[in-house]
Amino acid sequence: MASGPLDVIEDADALARAAERLHAGEGPVAVDAERANGFRYTAKAYLVQLHRRGTGTVLIDPTAIDDLSPIQDAIGGEEWIIHAASQDLPCLREVGLEPATLFDTELGARIAGFERVGLAAVTERLVGLRLRKEHGASDWSARPIPRSWLEYAALDVEVLPDARDALAAELEAQGKQEIAEQEFAYALARRPKPPAEEPWRRLSGIHAIRDRRQLAVARELWLARDALARDTDTAPGRLVPDRSLLAAAMADVEAKGRLAARKDFTGRASRSELDRWWAAIEAGRASDDLPVLRVRSDEPPPPRFWKSRRPEADLRLQRARAAVQAVAEELAMPAENLLTPDALRRVAWEPIEPTEAAVAAALRARDARPWQVAATAQRIAAAFVEPDQAPAQPSEPSS
Template sequence: MSQAAGTFALAGVNLPDLPEQIVTTPQELAACCEYLTGQRQFGFDTEFVGEDTYHPRLCLVQVATNERLILIDPLTVGPLDAFWKLVVDPANQVVVHAGREEVRLCRLWTGSIPGNLFDLQIAAGLVGLAYPLGHAVLVNQVLGVQITKGETLTEWRDRPLTPQQIRYAFDDVRYLLPVWDALAQRLGKLGRLDWAREEFARLAAVAAPEEPVAEKWRKLRGLGSLDRRRLAIVRELSRWREGVAAQTNRPARTIVRDDLLVEIARRNPTRERDLSVIRGLRRRDVAAILHVVQQARGLALEECPKVIEREQDQPQLALITNVLTAVQGDFCARNHLAANLVANGQDVRLLVRAAMQGAAPPEDSLLSQGWRRQHVLPHLLAILEGRSSLRITDVGAEAPFTITEA
């Protein structure tokens, strides 16, 4: 594995003042997109409001090139199809910071994800900075520039925008390309550009999955006490709720709360009167809910979801997981990686559980995939299988262990 000595630092960064443009008309948008067509790298951010609707309302688009900074007002410029076309074009390097929401918006409006994404937050973790780093902290650590984040909870739907909002919006993209340039160079020196591309693709897949709504209900609390038929009720109610929410553009939680989906299934009502005693249900939805429950109750047993049995782990699993997590942290410190980007506790736990069962490393653990499988997993397996041993040699060091072949 490629390594680098010292800490991440930049010297002599030249940050020119760039012209700033606010795009508010269809004609200005057309000219802006024509300009961006000639730019093969641009930074991209959005401001949106999603608390009151099923689909977030896009309120502002911020773009940065090496030549200018641009704010696009989606409330006045009309359809953004031409802009989104540029975002999904794989010939364009699109730079974001913590771009999960930008990926989701792109999928929502185009049906596709950005074609060539670079996420600064992920890249920072792959070169040894902390993960996840906020935008202001990352800019400061890479460029030595202090910026403020005073408008995070501002009302972006109101017009006209205040001078403070405009300054905040420009600053959100002002430093994206300089930070990108620095991190991309660092990734290249470490030989991790392929790792980064793998991580960016995973971000896009996780942020905008083509996941059927039917699977989301499994994350609800309180399912452990329900049998298969009642689980079917939860699943069908969840599907119905998502459909109503999308049709009316309202948050799903305002249709029926999560806890009420489980409570309805637990009661397994047969009459509208059975639902009337549940606080929090809207009366106008009672007939529709009962209809969904009746349909779920009519399913054949093999069509109902299976009860997922909770694994009963042996006591030593937690102890071994803690040791292996410490080994991972030591490894990441030595190799300039953010440990919590490499794997979380559940990934390590799955690995240990498989070893205790005499099974191969599980495919659903991040440690079994891509660059982690090649560069990180072998070091953990060497400890787990007793082929290497560790001892504490320097309690004052960021990487305090010495690992030797057993």
């Protein structure tokens, strides 16, 4: 049972009083945000929850208040405890909230080697409290927010200070306090990637299209759906799912009625916005701007192609993966937290001098933190030596 209070703050006066309470509290501030992913077009926050020892819980409706600066002024210089901060920081920044320092209980649990790192599992392990997670995927844009949802949301932050302290003690006992601090600082400093130049290429299954004209139709359908989703603040997939757009792009239907008759063209807006979809199909068919089927990228190809395209890189990757996995096991943490698979692939793909210094420089160029470089550079360099120095296979003797 959450201690509350569970009253949602919706006006500036109540916000100012809450800011004073939070400022007078003790220790770090637990913070969480609820979004309406899968329901709304944006990933903005529809509820912000805060808890600090000595102040109780503060629940804020950021859609009802334009200026949350009193909260930022009150606690912006404090450590914030967030579970899976990469999910919440973008929407918190959008409403003007950002911490000076961060303690991420989900990331800390990974570093500590916990097998299960969801909030419920981490809380049960560290605090002995079992959370019910039945409202995490709810439509938090609904108003009024049901009281049972508010209790769920409040409890999520009320357990975090105790979980944070227990996890900090665990990390210190494992000698991973410095590692965690570097990871938390990186998570706080990291910003989202810039928007893709052609976001429509994220259409699920688009690689099945082998015809540029069909690809142009898929593009126009995606753009039409995106415009409608933005205008109605609705998650695009709730209007027409990706698989339906893809089916319509590849079907080569002859008339609007034929599109409406297709069983694989579904979604709540598939018939009510039929004119929109048909106009998009016609626009794609008439377009002089035919997109290329595959966009060139500076990223390495999928590793399954390496053996045939660049066998020495394939061997480097295999040996480096084994080396990184061995270090991860020594540190009792997932290999992907020791070094991201993408960083390892990029370092293995391009031939570099197999020395610790060269590998370290390549890792730093790919945002590896100092502790990651120290833990892996020498091992990866040693793994690269044999592939780079292996003698060529002798040719068959002539008969």
